Amino acid sequence: MNSVISLLQPRVLSSLNSLKRGDKKNKWSRILMFGALGIVFWMGTFIIFYRVLSYFHSVQDFGDILAIKLLSMIIMTFFVLLLFSNIINCLSHLYLSQDLPLLHSLPVSSKDIFLSRWTISAFDSSWMIVAFSLPVFLSYGLIYKATAVYYIIFFINMLFLCLIASALSGILVLFGAKILPAGRIRTILILLGVIMVITLVLVLRLTRPEQLVNPDSFASVVVYLNSLQTPNSPILPTTWLSDAMIAALRNEPYTYFLNFALSVTFALMLVFLNSIASQKVYFTGFSKSQTTPRRLFSPLKYKGWDWENALNFLPRESKAFAIKEIRTFFRDSSQWSQLFLMGALIVIYLYNFSVLPLDKTPIKTIYLQNIFSFLNIGLVASVLSAISARFVFPAVSMEGEAFWIVLAAPVKIKNFLWIKFFLYYIPLMILAEILIVVSNLLLNVSSFMMMLSIITTFFLVPAVLGLATGIGAIHADFKSENPANTVTSFGGLLFMITSFALIAAVIILEAGPVYQIFMANLHGQTLSLSKIIWSFFSFGLAFSLCILAIFYPIQLGEKHLIVK
Amino acid sequence: MIKLSALTKDYGTTLAVNNLNLNVAAGEIYGFIGPNGAGKTTTIRMMGGILAPTSGKIVIGGVDMATHPVQGKKMIGFVPDRPFLYEKLTGMEFLRFSGDLYNVENKIFQQKAKFLLQQFALWNWADELIEAYSHGMKQRLIIASALLHDPKILIIDEPMVGLDPEAVHMVKDILKDLSANHHTTIFVSTHTLSLAEDLCHRIGLIHKGTLLAEGNLDELKRIAKLGEAKLEEVFLTIIRENTFI
Numbered sequence: 001m002n003s004v005i006s007l008l009q010p011r012v013l014s015s016l017n018s019l020k021r022g023d024k025k026n027k028w029s030r031i032l033m034f035g036a037l038g039i040v041f042w043m044g045t046f047i048i049f050y051r052v053l054s055y056f057h058s059v060q061d062f063g064d065i066l067a068i069k070l071l072s073m074i075i076m077t078f079f080v081l082l083l084f085s086n087i088i089n090c091l092s093h094l095y096l097s098q099d100l101p102l103l104h105s106l107p108v109s110s111k112d113i114f115l116s117r118w119t120i121s122a123f124d125s126s127w128m129i130v131a132f133s134l135p136v137f138l139s140y141g142l143i144y145k146a147t148a149v150y151y152i153i154f155f156i157n158m159l160f161l162c163l164i165a166s167a168l169s170g171i172l173v174l175f176g177a178k179i180l181p182a183g184r185i186r187t188i189l190i191l192l193g194v195i196m197v198i199t200l201v202l203v204l205r206l207t208r209p210e211q212l213v214n215p216d217s218f219a220s221v222v223v224y225l226n227s228l229q230t231p232n233s234p235i236l237p238t239t240w241l242s243d244a245m246i247a248a249l250r251n252e253p254y255t256y257f258l259n260f261a262l263s264v265t266f267a268l269m270l271v272f273l274n275s276i277a278s279q280k281v282y283f284t285g286f287s288k289s290q291t292t293p294r295r296l297f298s299p300l301k302y303k304g305w306d307w308e309n310a311l312n313f314l315p316r317e318s319k320a321f322a323i324k325e326i327r328t329f330f331r332d333s334s335q336w337s338q339l340f341l342m343g344a345l346i347v348i349y350l351y352n353f354s355v356l357p358l359d360k361t362p363i364k365t366i367y368l369q370n371i372f373s374f375l376n377i378g379l380v381a382s383v384l385s386a387i388s389a390r391f392v393f394p395a396v397s398m399e400g401e402a403f404w405i406v407l408a409a410p411v412k413i414k415n416f417l418w419i420k421f422f423l424y425y426i427p428l429m430i431l432a433e434i435l436i437v438v439s440n441l442l443l444n445v446s447s448f449m450m451m452l453s454i455i456t457t458f459f460l461v462p463a464v465l466g467l468a469t470g471i472g473a474i475h476a477d478f479k480s481e482n483p484a485n486t487v488t489s490f491g492g493l494l495f496m497i498t499s500f501a502l503i504a505a506v507i508i509l510e511a512g513p514v515y516q517i518f519m520a521n522l523h524g525q526t527l528s529l530s531k532i533i534w535s536f537f538s539f540g541l542a543f544s545l546c547i548l549a550i551f552y553p554i555q556l557g558e559k560h561l562i563v564k
Numbered sequence: 565m566i567k568l569s570a571l572t573k574d575y576g577t578t579l580a581v582n583n584l585n586l587n588v589a590a591g592e593i594y595g596f597i598g599p600n601g602a603g604k605t606t607t608i609r610m611m612g613g614i615l616a617p618t619s620g621k622i623v624i625g626g627v628d629m630a631t632h633p634v635q636g637k638k639m640i641g642f643v644p645d646r647p648f649l650y651e652k653l654t655g656m657e658f659l660r661f662s663g664d665l666y667n668v669e670n671k672i673f674q675q676k677a678k679f680l681l682q683q684f685a686l687w688n689w690a691d692e693l694i695e696a697y698s699h700g701m702k703q704r705l706i707i708a709s710a711l712l713h714d715p716k717i718l719i720i721d722e723p724m725v726g727l728d729p730e731a732v733h734m735v736k737d738i739l740k741d742l743s744a745n746h747h748t749t750i751f752v753s754t755h756t757l758s759l760a761e762d763l764c765h766r767i768g769l770i771h772k773g774t775l776l777a778e779g780n781l782d783e784l785k786r787i788a789k790l791g792e793a794k795l796e797e798v799f800l801t802i803i804r805e806n807t808f809i
Contacts, residue, residue: 316664316667317664317665317667319664320660320661320664320665323657323660323661324650324653324657324661327652327653327657328650328652328653331652331693332652400648401646401648402648402649402650404612404614404642404644404648405649405650405662407612407613407614408612408613408614408637408640408642408644409637409662409665409666410634410635410637410638410665410666411634411665412633412634562616
């Protein structure tokens with residue numbers, strides 16, 4: 001046990017040291033930003049659940065059934081989330097971290113290394129879910145006027161929910177890594193997870209749940225509600241956990257003690273099994289993970305034609321960077337899942353526009369179509385910000401410890417950053433313009449709105465990319481084991497906030513003049529001189545903001561990288 | 565070929581390099597030795613254009629690295645102490661990437677890359693991803709890529725770390741050949757005193773950021789007031805006394 005505590009120390013001390021030391025101003029601004037975001041999210045969750053549950057509570061019979069069903073669904077969702085995040089974290093912590101060779105060289109048993117790493121992984125995977133489950137269960141407690149016992153049961157229940165999910169993941173990962181190298185398992189899992197999420201989202205979206213508010217669909221809702229009364233399987237840990245919570249809400253001591261006892265004994269048994277299994281198989285799996293698995297796909301070559309030739313129009317150093325960037329991107333399996341997600345996002349985005357019930361609204365269709373089209377610019381830009389946060393913002397950090405190659409090469413840092421910028425600019429510009437044009441065609445908007453959307457997007461795309469490249473360079477982390485995760489760092493949040501502020505500013509600046517021009521066109525009038533000057537000024541300011549966002553952050557990023 | 569004038573690097577909490585003055589002539593092999601934390605890697609990183617100096621000047625082949633870093637870097641082949649590379653590229657792809665950045669002509673590249681990969685016993689691994697390479701293989705690949713564009717100046721930080729005895733012998737021969745037959749200037753930092761003794765025309769000894777002594781082995785022995793002695797004894801004496809230049 002002493003070894004396990006010692007092995008946990010580097011993690012604890014590192015966290016404490018990074019809290020104690022470092023730039024104090026930066027640290028407080030981080031705490032403030034993350035704190036504020038956390039509170040907003042927490043409050044939002046609480047308000048939504050409180051309102052939904054209040055509504056359920058006010059509906060006789062069905063309301064309570066729905067509330068109880070919702071609770072078991074929430075616990076089931078949390079459990080699946082915990083299981084998935086624990087498996088991914090366990091694989092990283094147990095088999096792929098850079099410090100593992102050092103740990104395995106120390107005179108401690110594999111079991112102790114496993115237990116210490118598993119503890120860290122369980123904590124990392126669980127704390128956020130526990131924190132954000134609080135507003136959900138607090139609203140249940142308040143609505144159903146629960147006693148103190150409910151809150152105690154909630155805390156213990158959450159603890160054991162996390163423990164069961166972590167322990168199950170531990171066992172799965174231990175035996176999985178014995179069969180396949182850990183890196184390959186992670187790839188397969190990520191792909192499976194993403195396919196599962198995409199299928200779920202697509203099915204949910206394509207079944208058009210908004211039709212439930214349509215009176216014609218009420219018959220199917222009643223059938224659905226009847227099916228809700230079917231009890232959950234008694235052999236599932238999530239059933240024990242949700243039954244304990246429901247019993248605590250209803251103040252039924254026998255039921256909650258029984259279910260609570262089931263959860264605790266099951267969790268402890270799993271921990272014990274983990275401890276035994278780790279002794280037997282952990283080291284074998286770790287040893288297997290040290291080998292490099294064969295490549296899943298071979299390079300794309302057809303009758304001597306090489307895809308690289310398609311980039312021959314680029315200057316030589318740019319082509320070299322472009323090829324390197326494309327190769328590393330497609331050979332990194334963690335990136336593939338993001339591409340699938342992006343594809344699904346586009347399909348759902350366009351599908352939503354195709355099913356908008358514009359003809360059933362009391363407002364004139366022409367107004368709605370054009371309002372949607374105008375707001376669509378902001379939506380597309382926001383989607384682009386999210387994609388940039390995932391791909392463009394970490395692009396500089398992706399160089400990792402190999403960044404010395406760029407610094408030592410006869411290439412200006414400015415050029416390096418612009419190459420990164422253009423590599424993402426072309427595909428993202430095409431993507432954004434396709435989204436805008438197709439959604440406008442689906443909305444059947446006026447030619448003025450079509451042109452405005454295309455031109456605004458044309459300037460917003462490089463502006464958002466400039467921000468992502470520049471802020472990504474300023475906040476580059478070359479030591480991160482997973483640079484893609486830097487999006488959740490202070491720099492990532494700063495980029496998202498700046499990017500949304502820019503999009504909002506451009507939309508607000510354009511809104512006034514666009515309305516005037518649109519109304520004038522509709523009524524066949526001409527604009528007065530003052531309105532023309534105002535429009536010119538507003539569009540000019542929006543344009544200047546975009547230009548500033550393209551160049552200034554990259555300039556700052558360049559300075560920052562040179563000083564480093 | 566290499567001229568460092570009053571070069572200083574202050575990290576805020578540590579003065580890593582303090583007012584360093586140094587000249588290396590064309591074709592010369594200059595050994596840079598010193599204990600851990602002496603400022604060797606910092607100096608080398610500043611020379612390679614990876615780190616900006618706090619003050620002072622670096623002139624490489626007549627080019628000021630502060631004003632024209634790109635021209636300067638074109639003349640340099642840089643080998644860092646730790647072989648961090650793009651793990652998802654193959655060895656050959658990395659050489660191609662390097663060749664493109666240093667503008668190596670296509671015709672020359674093909675034969676040069678093949679020659680270097682064969683010379684460094686990496687030809688059979690040319691199409692494998694770098695992530696599958698051992699530490700020593702990565703180090704050999706970095707040295708090969710540094711030689712790809714026939715640099716006038718080679719700056720190497722700890723060249724033999726991770727190399728097997730055969731590779732050490734091979735690298736030593738290559739460096740000697742480059743200096744003697746191609747007039748390449750070589751600046752090499754090392755802990756391996758026998759290597760410095762065997763390879764270098766002149767040796768500079770740095771300690772706590774300050775250059776304590778400089779010269780060929782005989783001159784260093786005189787400075788340390790030692791008769792017949794190995795470089796190891798000279799090194800220890802100078803470090804102990806700490807006041808030679």
